[in-house]
Amino acid sequence: xxxxxxxxxxxxxxxxxxxxxxxxxxxxxxxxxxxxxxxxxxxxxxxxxxxxxxxxxxxxxxxxxxxxxxxxxxxxxxxxxxxxxxxxxxxxxxxxxxxxxxxxxxxxxxxxxxxxxxxxxxxxxxxxxxxxxxxxxxxxxxxxxxxxxxxxxxxxxxxxxxxxxxxxxxxxxxxxxxxxxxxxxxxxxxxxxxxxxxxxxxxxxxxxxxxxxxxxxxxxxxxxxxxxxxxxxxxxxxxxxxxxxxxxxxxxxxxxxxxxxxxxxxxxxxxxxxxxxxxxxxxxxxxxxxxxxxxxxxxxxxxxxxxxxxxxxxxxxxxxxxxxxxxxxxxxxxxxxxxxxxxxxxxxxxxxxxxxxxxxxxxxxxxxxxxxxxxxxxxxxxxxxxxxxxxxxxxxxxxxxxxxxxxxxxxxxxxx
Ligand code: HDL
Ligand code: ZN
Numbered sequence: 001x002x003x004x005x006x007x008x009x010x011x012x013x014x015x016x017x018x019x020x021x022x023x024x025x026x027x028x029x030x031x032x033x034x035x036x037x038x039x040x041x042x043x044x045x046x047x048x049x050x051x052x053x054x055x056x057x058x059x060x061x062x063x064x065x066x067x068x069x070x071x072x073x074x075x076x077x078x079x080x081x082x083x084x085x086x087x088x089x090x091x092x093x094x095x096x097x098x099x100x101x102x103x104x105x106x107x108x109x110x111x112x113x114x115x116x117x118x119x120x121x122x123x124x125x126x127x128x129x130x131x132x133x134x135x136x137x138x139x140x141x142x143x144x145x146x147x148x149x150x151x152x153x154x155x156x157x158x159x160x161x162x163x164x165x166x167x168x169x170x171x172x173x174x175x176x177x178x179x180x181x182x183x184x185x186x187x188x189x190x191x192x193x194x195x196x197x198x199x200x201x202x203x204x205x206x207x208x209x210x211x212x213x214x215x216x217x218x219x220x221x222x223x224x225x226x227x228x229x230x231x232x233x234x235x236x237x238x239x240x241x242x243x244x245x246x247x248x249x250x251x252x253x254x255x256x257x258x259x260x261x262x263x264x265x266x267x268x269x270x271x272x273x274x275x276x277x278x279x280x281x282x283x284x285x286x287x288x289x290x291x292x293x294x295x296x297x298x299x300x301x302x303x304x305x306x307x308x309x310x311x312x313x314x315x316x317x318x319x320x321x322x323x324x325x326x327x328x329x330x331x332x333x334x335x336x337x338x339x340x341x342x343x344x345x346x347x348x349x350x351x352x353x354x355x356x357x358x359x360x361x362x363x364x365x366x367x368x369x370x371x372x373x374x375x376x377x378x379x380x381x382x383x384x385x386x387x388x389x390x391x392x393x394x395x396x397x398x399x400x401x402x403x404x405x406x407x408x409x410x411x412x413x414x415x416x
Pocket of ligand 2: 028
């Protein structure tokens with residue numbers, strides 16, 4: 001391939017980033033086989049917990065009244081409050097508009113019932129195809145929690161595979177609620193007891209291994225508070241040392257730590273009630289340094305942790321950092337973090353994940369992030385071209401495929 005001319009660079013980068021088929025390494029989506037656990041459609045978009053939190057800042061409604069409403073009534077209130085009575089330029093509101101626009105609906109009509117009719121006319125299978133087609137997402141990794149009664153029942157019954165979806169074993173209850181879940185694990189046939197004996201460790205490892213097999217999980221994940229410390233003499237740290245890390249090594253899958261949630265500072269908001277706190281990078285440093293045979297995927301929730309996390313990634317090849325998570329998934333911060341990461345780590349990162357909870361969100365979360373990442377990548381290529389570097393379109397294609405999935409799959413296949 002010929003060298004890319006400077007005057008063509010921006011259009012070449014934009015086209016390649018726009019067209020690349022993405023592996024979305026962290027979502028809360030499910031295959032259609034999970035039934036109503038897969039959320040989709042405009043009422044689910046409007047009642048996404050991000051918009052609920054924003055609605056309470058304006059609406060004259062108390063928490064109990066709101067939670068007693070039907071999904072449609074909640075969506076009507078959110079639509080009126082955030083889209084009609086106020087302009088919808090917050091990122092979560094803008095996202096709804098991007099979805100409707102990219103579906104080809106008339107956003108200027110503001111006709112919510114007309115939008116509802118579009119979804120009413122679709123089956124879930126049709127709509128999954130539409131969203132994957134428009135978003136150009138190739139694969140989505142789910143968040144699969146064996147402690148969730150509804151989800152476990154689906155796995156136990158057997159669920160039809162959809163090649164576009166992969167599973168991730170999510171173990172928050174094990175690590176943050178051991179005193180209440182050990183008896184559940186026992187009831188499922190694992191001979192554990194509350195005290196952390198060697199036998200209990202062995203049975204927890206068997207439980208984890210069984211679920212990794214059952215789900216064919218590509219990684220094991222946990223969301224941890226901003227107060228997470230490691231090493232530590234807590235139950236959480238002991239379960240990580242004696243169960244999580246050995247099983248991940250044995251299965252050669254990454255342990256994904258999502259660190260920084262300041263849980264439920266406003267419980268009345270339910271799922272929307274979590275906030276953020278600066279976390280201790282020393283925990284990440286220690287894990288990467290002391291478990292060189294383990295692979296760690298890490299994302300941190302606090303903007304203040306991003307630079308030190310990127311520096312730590314420079315030190316450890318068994319660490320792959322990912323995404324602009326949750327409260328960082330906003331254009332100004334995605335730009336800032338991505339620029340800093342490219343400058344410190346080049347292509348050896350996963351710049352973004354969607355965290356989509358509603359299927360339709362794949363459309364907007366990726367449409368928005370593609371544009372930002374393409375713009376940063378253009379600037380970085382321009383800088384090296386100004387220094388005389390000659391770049392081919394093939395090389396840009398190679399770099400972009402790495403950023404939007406290749407680095408993830410290479411990391412999964414890496415044997416340390
Ligand atoms: O723990 C997580 O995976 C977070 O992403 C939470 O699910 C959070 O509620 C969320 O949806 N963030 O986008
Ligand atoms: Zn998530």
